[in-house]
Amino acid sequence: MSTASSRDPINALVAALDLPPLNDGPLSGACFTVKDNIDIAGHRTSFGSPTWRDTHPAPVHNALCVDQLLAAGARCVGKAVADEFTYSLDGESQFFGTPQNAKAPGRVPGGSSSGSAASVANGLADFSIGTDSGGSVRVPASLCGIWGMRPSLHRISEAGVLPFMPSVSTVGILAASLPLLETVARVLLNSRTAPVAAPRRLLVLGDAVELALPAVQQQLRAALDEINRCTGLVAEPIRFGELIGEDVPLSDCNLKALRDLQTAEFQSTVGNWIEATRPELGATFALAYGNVRRFDRIAALESLARSERFFQQINAALPPGTIICFPTTPTAAPLKGTLDTLEAVTAFYDPTMTLTAFSGVGRLPEISAPLLAAEGCPVGLSFAAGHYQDEALLVALSEILGPQAG
Amino acid sequence: MSTASSRDPINALVAALDLPPLNDGPLSGACFTVKDNIDIAGHRTSFGSPTWRDTHPAPVHNALCVDQLLAAGARCVGKAVADEFTYSLDGESQFFGTPQNAKAPGRVPGGSSSGSAASVANGLADFSIGTDSGGSVRVPASLCGIWGMRPSLHRISEAGVLPFMPSVSTVGILAASLPLLETVARVLLNSRTAPVAAPRRLLVLGDAVELALPAVQQQLRAALDEINRCTGLVAEPIRFGELIGEDVPLSDCNLKALRDLQTAEFQSTVGNWIEATRPELGATFALAYGNVRRFDRIAALESLARSERFFQQINAALPPGTIICFPTTPTAAPLKGTLDTLEAVTAFYDPTMTLTAFSGVGRLPEISAPLLAAEGCPVGLSFAAGHYQDEALLVALSEILGPQAG
Structure with missing residues (x-):
């Protein structure tokens, strides 16, 4: 094939x-x-x-x-x-x-x-x-x-x-x-040349950092020191619960909001087509699709509501001028051919999606910068801003990362 | 058939x-x-x-x-x-x-x-x-x-x-x-019960009102008087150009922004399918599709940029607490079987879409209330608020229209 x-x-x-x-x-x-x-x-x-x-x-x-x-x-x-x-x-x-x-x-x-x-x-x-x-x-x-x-x-x-x-x-x-x-x-984006808010606050998402390998955490700290040296911006650690004013872990963005919304929507698009067509499926996808098939979209409607609420809470905490950063992924790339057991898949996807779901439910613009590494391999450092603040994020990164952007 | x-x-x-x-x-x-x-x-x-x-x-x-x-x-x-x-x-x-x-x-x-x-x-x-x-x-x-x-x-x-x-x-x-x-x-909408901004300002979109039949305009004034009597809110007329701070007519929302964006996107969705499938088409749609087929999406890319700009300008003018109203359609329903010439189609669609394109490019929530009439037939009175202010719009309408909502 x-x-x-x-x-x-x-x-x-x-x-x-x-x-x-x-x-x-x-x-x-x-x-x-x-x-x-x-x-x-x-x-x-x-x-x-x-x-x-x-x-x-x-x-x-x-x-x-x-x-x-x-x-x-x-x-x-x-x-x-x-x-x-x-x-x-x-x-x-x-x-x-x-x-x-x-x-x-x-x-x-x-x-x-x-x-x-x-x-x-x-x-x-x-x-x-x-x-x-x-x-x-x-x-x-x-x-x-x-x-x-x-x-x-x-x-x-x-x-x-x-x-x-x-x-x-x-x-x-x-x-x-x-x-x-x-x-x-x-x-x-059909951007206009228009003034945007300068970065005044740089937050660091604490629970996201803790999920990363120690080497990634160490390099993130070094990158933030360099940003501080070049721009004077002091990175402020903040936990997800503090950010949104509700005592919930960052993993809720994935496990109690985005993932169910994704699965329900996947059922309605690709799922309907697969059920009608019975196409040839790759083995890895076939496994994943088994979960989609068994998924109870009615039970998951609560996650739609949670997604909407996270969206509002996250954006209330990210006004123009505030940027938040975290590792894009907690680790470097897995070795080829190793994602072949449920344990290996879970160990890769769960922490990774905890990090990516933050901007997902927040509908935020996020840019991953190739500034970190682990095991000699690349890891990204992500910066996000409020919904629709794409231009402000681009300008902020030029200012913040000018010297490191290469 | x-x-x-x-x-x-x-x-x-x-x-x-x-x-x-x-x-x-x-x-x-x-x-x-x-x-x-x-x-x-x-x-x-x-x-x-x-x-x-x-x-x-x-x-x-x-x-x-x-x-x-x-x-x-x-x-x-x-x-x-x-x-x-x-x-x-x-x-x-x-x-x-x-x-x-x-x-x-x-x-x-x-x-x-x-x-x-x-x-x-x-x-x-x-x-x-x-x-x-x-x-x-x-x-x-x-x-x-x-x-x-x-x-x-x-x-x-x-x-x-x-x-x-x-x-x-x-x-x-x-x-x-x-x-x-x-x-x-x-x-x-997965709404939460959360406080929203009370309506403090009620704008009336002047160029939209002028497109409506005199009977519609007259009833709109009476509806605004009733709102004023019940709530104290004074409707403030404003032209589209004043609202967005640029001297352009309301019709640009349709003719220079939304319509081209719609047509380009329609080409990419239904258009691709029609070209591949050659389905049976109704006579009216076949005429409309002729225009879609001839449409130059490259020349229209400017309209995408204009749409984005209108979105930003309109929303800058509609902060929480501000509601804007206008007739939903300029006239009552056309008689059946009369939309059979290019002239009749244009006379119905152009002014109607000038009114509907405002919330379209603004991505605004809009509610049409069955409060007006012309020639003994219904015409809606629309109220719109800023993007994502759906709940505030709903609450505002309850307050504004409570006595008339029936």
């Missing part, structure tokens, strides 16, 4: 393409890849599933976000490998092969925007567009050592992007540098 | 159903219908198109919003007629017949949530859920003389709701009374 052997050894791409820019613009000279759940005209979109690809016709139009990039001067050089139905954070595709993690040999690239991250980390593209519902841009950015941004929920048009989890899915960006990330983001 | 003759004379329903409530709750005793682009398990969803219905399998799950209502105690009594691909505001379906407008005999019900509005106006249901991308809940509510709410963009989960225009589509509510509308809204 795998077609990986017929492609490049990096295995980042489903297909190399050459879609020239439509105009000159701020992205002239830059080339990009497109995750294979985002439409490119004339090419079938696989959604990471050969059955989906073969049962859906090729789109006539590019996704709107692809057109925005081509019109801004960028060149599209390929469709990038995606995890099956983009329902994974590890990047090991049984159908399309596992993209290479250039900076962590022998390890997974992270997913589900696995090929997007690998294409940037390996220098095949300057940037890539992916999607992020539970960490699918931020996790591969962290594990491959590149920049990644999940914008505020629904700031970028999802027209031509495969339906997945409408309350949590967003188009995201992976890039080789912060200045390029900012330029791409401003195109997709 | 029409199956209308086999159904009730009101023609509001595609199918009568009886889905009992899953629990007791705030909606116990209330019954509702569901627009036929929102999934009900075991029944094919038509999206207003027989070809779509016949080429898509029945969903296994209800849409999440349907489950929310059943779990809150409501009973579902039918699937309601929708305009073809929900791409219309008039409610005349060539495939499913035209639902009856109980309070305006011989006239269209408005669309695309035509059967939803008719089922409530005719007393078949206490409330209905529909969808609104360019006015598809607000227009039929206005023309049928019932209550209608388009909530803030993306406040209600769209899982199991057919993809349409992801940057502008939202699930909406039609109801027989304001108290019921509020109860339904609080269930779907």
Whole structure:
């Protein structure tokens, strides 16, 4: 079933393409890849599933976000490998092969925007567009050592992007540098040049830090010291419960809110299609889908309400001028082929999603910066701001990380 | 092709159903219908198109919003007629017949949530859920003389709701009374009982009022006088340009922002499917689709940027405590069968969409109240608040309209 052997050894791409820019613009000279759940005209979109690809016709139009990039001067050089139905954070595709993690040999690239991250980390593209519902841009950015941004929920048009989890899915960006990330983001976000609040407060999410490996914690402290030295900003530790004014752990963002909302929405989109079509499923996805199938969406309606409440509480605590940071992932990338037991899967996903669910339920813009490491492999340092404060976050990172952004 | 003759004379329903409530709750005793682009398990969803219905399998799950209502105690009594691909505001379906407008005999019900509005106006249901991308809940509510709410963009989960225009589509509510509308809204919005800003300022959108028939303008003034008498609030006229601090007409919300965004997104969703499938199209939709097909999405990218800018400008002008009102539609419902020339279509759609596009680009919650009339037929009076201020809008309307809400 795998077609990986017929492609490049990096295995980042489903297909190399050459879609020239439509105009000159701020992205002239830059080339990009497109995750294979985002439409490119004339090419079938696989959604990471050969059955989906073969049962859906090729789109006539590019996704709107692809057109925005081509019109801004960028060149599209390929469709990038995606995890099956983009329902994974590890990047090991049984159908399309596992993209290479250039900076962590022998390890997974992270997913589900696995090929997007690998294409940037390996220098095949300057940037890539992916999607992020539970960490699918931020996790591969962290594990491959590149920049990644999940914008505020629904700031970028999802027209031509495969339906997945409408309350949590967003188009995201992976890039080789912060200045390029900012330029791409401003195109997709339709940003105006307008004054934004300067960063006045830098919070550090304590419960998130504690989940990280000691090496990650140590480097995070060093990065914060460097920020303090360069900008005078003093990082203030804060626990999730303190932030939102209610004594609940950070893990509730995942376990009592986002995960159920995701699962219920996945049932309504991909789930309905799987039940009607009975497609060939990869073994890992088939296991995960077993849980989706058994999921009681009525019992989980409480989690919808909890998500809405977390959204309001988190945003009340993040006014313009306040930035919050935490490790993007608690560890470096797992070794390839090791996520094959329930224990290993749980040990990777639970702490990782505790960190990614914070911006997920908060609908926050989050940028993962390739500034940390563990076991000699990359780990991202994330910064988030309030919902719709994407431009303020981009400006804040330029100020905060100017010297480290390289 | 029409199956209308086999159904009730009101023609509001595609199918009568009886889905009992899953629990007791705030909606116990209330019954509702569901627009036929929102999934009900075991029944094919038509999206207003027989070809779509016949080429898509029945969903296994209800849409999440349907489950929310059943779990809150409501009973579902039918699937309601929708305009073809929900791409219309008039409610005349060539495939499913035209639902009856109980309070305006011989006239269209408005669309695309035509059967939803008719089922409530005719007393078949206490409330209905529909969808609104360019006015598809607000227009039929206005023309049928019932209550209608388009909530803030993306406040209600769209899982199991057919993809349409992801940057502008939202699930909406039609109801027989304001108290019921509020109860339904609080269930779907996952509202908490929390204090909200009291209405301190009531603006009246001047350019919107001027587009309305003189009778509508006169009744709007009388309604505002009554509000003033009961609450002391003095309605302040304001032009769109004054509101956003830029000298542009209200019609730009439609002509230079929302309409292009809608058309580009429609190309990417329904458009791709039509091009691949070549379904049977109704004559009216086929005409409209001709424009979609010829549409230059690259040239229209500027409208995406304009939409984003209007969103920011409108919301900067609508802080908590400020409500803005205007006629929902400029006129009463057109006579059935008269929207058959380009001139008639333009004369109905252009001014109507100038009014509905305001909350569309603003992503505002808007409630249409059945308080006005023209030519002896209903016209709605709309109230809108800032993005995500849904609960404040609901509370404000109870205060403002308590005596008139009936």
